[in-house]
Amino acid sequence: MAMVPTMITARLHVGTMVMLASLALAATAAAPAPAATRPAAKAPAFALLAAGDSGSRVMRASPGRTLRGAVIVRNVSSRRVTVRLQPADIRNAANGNADYITTRLAQAGRWLKLSATTVRLSPKSSRLVAFTVRVPANARGASHYAGIVAVDASELATAKAPRKRSTKRTGFSFSRINRQALPITIRLPGPLKRKLTLRNVKLDVQPAGAGLMLGLQPRGSVLMQDAKVRLRVSRGTRTILKHASTLGQLFPGSKLDYRIAWKGQPTEGSYRVKGVIRPRAAKPVYIDQSVKFTPAKAKELKRETPPVATAPGAGTTPPWVWIALAGGAALLLALLFVIWKLARRRPVAPAV
Numbered sequence: 432m433a434m435v436p437t438m439i440t441a442r443l444h445v446g447t448m449v450m451l452a453s454l455a456l457a458a459t460a461a462a463p464a465p466a467a468t469r470p471a472a473k474a475p476a477f478a479l480l481a482a483g484d485s486g487s488r489v490m491r492a493s494p495g496r497t498l499r500g501a502v503i504v505r506n507v508s509s510r511r512v513t514v515r516l517q518p519a520d521i522r523n524a525a526n527g528n529a530d531y532i533t534t535r536l537a538q539a540g541r542w543l544k545l546s547a548t549t550v551r552l553s554p555k556s557s558r559l560v561a562f563t564v565r566v567p568a569n570a571r572g573a574s575h576y577a578g579i580v581a582v583d584a585s586e587l588a589t590a591k592a593p594r595k596r597s598t599k600r601t602g603f604s605f606s607r608i609n610r611q612a613l614p615i616t617i618r619l620p621g622p623l624k625r626k627l628t629l630r631n632v633k634l635d636v637q638p639a640g641a642g643l644m645l646g647l648q649p650r651g652s653v654l655m656q657d658a659k660v661r662l663r664v665s666r667g668t669r670t671i672l673k674h675a676s677t678l679g680q681l682f683p684g685s686k687l688d689y690r691i692a693w694k695g696q697p698t699e700g701s702y703r704v705k706g707v708i709r710p711r712a713a714k715p716v717y718i719d720q721s722v723k724f725t726p727a728k729a730k731e732l733k734r735e736t737p738p739v740a741t742a743p744g745a746g747t748t749p750p751w752v753w754i755a756l757a758g759g760a761a762l763l764l765a766l767l768f769v770i771w772k773l774a775r776r777r778p779v780a781p782a783v
Contacts, residue, residue: 475609476508477552479581482559489616495568501561502579502613506552513584514550516560518543521576521614523649523687527658527678531578531612538684539575539617542566549584564617573621573652576682579613624651625713627658627681632704632720634697636732641693643672643704643722649681655710656680660689662706662718671702681710696732697724 481488482501490498506512517533520540524530532540546561562579586608630646643664649655657677664672674691681687701723708716 473607473609475611476506476510476512476583477514477581477609477611478505478507479503479514479579479611479613480505481613488613489618490564491618492564492566493620494566494570496566498564498566498617499561500564500615501559503557503559504550504552504581505557506555509554511554512552514552515582515584515587516545516548516550517580518545518562519578519580519612521578521682522685523647523680523682525688525690527676527681527687527689529578529612529614529680529682531580533580539564539577539615542575542617543577543579543615545579564615566617566619570619571621572683573619573623574654574683575617575619576654577615577617579615581611581613583609621652623653625653625655625683625710626650627655627708627710627713627716629708629716629718630686632718632722634693634702634722634724634728635690636728636735638735639692640736641697641724641732643674643691643693645689645691645708645718647681647687647689647708647716649683649685649687651683651713654680654682655713658708658710658713660706660708662691662704665703665705666700671697674706678708678710699724699726699729 480503482503488500490500492498502516504514504516518536518540519531519533520536520538522530522532522538542564544563544565547558550558550560552558564577590608626649628648628650630648631644632646633644635642635644645660656679658681660674660676660678662674663670664674672691672694676691678687678689701721704718704720704722706718708718710716
C-alpha cells in the first residue's frame with residue numbers, strides 16, 4: 432500500500448521540476464533585456480579655481496574703474512593638458528540655473544579680459560592666469576555677472592574632428608566635453624533689489640512632447656536664489672498635473688522660459704493652472720490662469736513627435752518563446768492527467 436503514494440510523490444516531483452524549468456526558461460527568454468548603460472564620464476584632467484579660494488569671486492568697484500584678479504588652472508592628471516579659457520556672460524538656463532554664454536557677449540562678459548586664453552600644463556602642475564574687469568563709466572545697477580569658462584583642448588578637438596560613418600547608416604553622435612566655469616560678481620554701489628514677474632503661461636509643443644511653459648522675468652539689481660515652484664493643473668474637478676521644483680539662480684535682466692514636461696499627451700480644451708513661485712528674499716508670484724490646447728496645437732504635437740523607431744524584432748516576442756510556452760503548457764496537462772490517473776487507483780487488498 433505504501434507504493435502508490437510514493438510513486439505519486441516521485442512522479443509529481445519530477446514532472447513539476449520539468450514543468451517549472453520549461454516555464455522559467457520561457458519567462459526568462461520573454462523578459463526584456465536590460466538597457467545598455469552609458470559609459471561613465473571621464474574624470475576631468477584639470478581644475479579651475481579662484482586665486483585665494485575655491486569658490487566664486489565678488490569684486491567691488493564703481494563705474495569707470497578697473498578691477499584685477501586671477502584664477503588658477505591646475506592639471507590634476509598624469510598627462511600633459513592644454514586648457515582653453517574664455518570670458519562669458521551669465522544668463523538664465525532653461526532648467527532654472529546658470530548658463531555660461533561664450534559667444535556674442537552682450538553683458539558683463541565684455542568687460543573681462545584674460546592675460547592668456549591657452550594654458551599648457553605638464554602633469555600635476557599649476558598656472559596663475561590674471562584677468563582685468565573694466566567697468567564702463569555709464570554702468571548702472573548694483574550687481575553684474577560674468578564668468579570664466581575652461582575646457583580641455585584635446586576633448587574639444589576630438590568633438591570637432593569629422594568621424595567616418597558607414598554609407599549604409601545615417602544618424603548622429605554625442606561627444607562629452609568637461610567644461611568648468613567660475614562666476615564673477617561685479618558689485619557696484621546701489622541698493623540690492625529682487626523682483627520676479629510672470630510674463631505668460633502657455634502650453635508648448637516640442638519634439639520631446641508637450642509641456643507647460645512659464646515665462647518668467649527676473650528684475651531688480653541682484654540675483655534671486657532657491658525659488659520654490661508649486662503648481663497644479665486641473666480640468667474641471669480632475670487634477671491633470673502636479674509639479675514641485677526649485678529654481679537655483681535667477682539673474683536679473685535675463686528672461687527665463689521655464690518648461691515643465693507634460694505627463695502623457697494633453698487633449699483639446701482648456702486647463703486651469705494654479706500655483707505659486709516663492710523666491711528667497713522677494714515677493715511671491717501667484718499663478719491662476721487658464722491655458723488652451725487648441726486643435727492646431729494638437730496637430731502640431733502629432734507632427735512634432737514622430738513615432739519611436741524600434742530595432743527589428745524589438746517589442747515582439749520571438750516565435751521560439753511561444754513554442755517553449757506551449758511545451759510547458761502541454762507538460763502541465765500531461766502531469767495533471769497522470770496525477771488524476773494515479774489518484775483513481777485503489778489499493779488492492781492482499782489475498783488471504
